[in-house]
Amino acid sequence: MKHQTVDQLNAVADVHAEATVLFASRGQRLERWAQLLDQDPGRRLTALAGTEYATPEVREKMRAAGSPITVAFDDPIFRAQGLRDDTYGEAKRFFEMSDWQLHEVVCHCHVGANLPARWAASRVRAAISPGAGIFAWLRGVFMH
Template identity: 85%
Template sequence: MKHQTVDQLNAVADVHAEATYLFATRGQRLERWAQLLEQDPDRRLGALAGTEYTAPDLRDRMRASGSPITVAFEDPVFRAQGLSDDSYGEARRFFELSDWQLHEIVCHCHVGATLPARWAASRVRAANSPGSGFFAWLRGVFMH
């Protein structure tokens, strides 16, 4: 293997400086996803239909063209760190989300057929906050 400087690599490849930073924690990955969504806050994103009613093996393969998950998959840093596609199951694995958390972000029953990227960003951040998930939701239903 031949040693090359960054300038030499730039001549033959598209080098992203941020790709060297490892988004090691779940929180860091979720925050980056939210930031990616906020880059084009009015972009209309597609939702996935009926994630809560789909059998787990089929749900894992579900995808929607131009979904919030697609925005994450478009990021070269996430792909370099192992995000292999824009499916529901891959997003759940990569971002370490529960089914309920990912359902809140991408399912059409919460957001309609499409949603602005800024809404998706707020939902991603909510999944990253302490006390998120099913029990926090349930507590919110009964406390309000």
């Protein structure tokens, strides 16, 4: 292995030294995901269809271009921290979410074929404090 300085690495790669420190906990990763979604709150995102009806094997591989999970995967810091793709299963693993929590963020049964990014952000924030439930969701919807 060849030793290189940060400046040398910056010349050939997109280096994010803060990636392993700033977003190490589950709550920090979820809050960053919500912030990424809030960057364009009116953006229409694609919902996943029927996550609650799919078998676990199918659900793990579910994805949709332009979904809330895609917003997370587009972030170079999340990719540097190990987010491998924009599938349901990978989001569940990376963000340490239950099926119910992730279903609340990405499933079409709540909003139809697409959803505003601000809605997804409020649902991600609700997952940070699972006990907050509907109150966190309402606060997120009406405060943004």
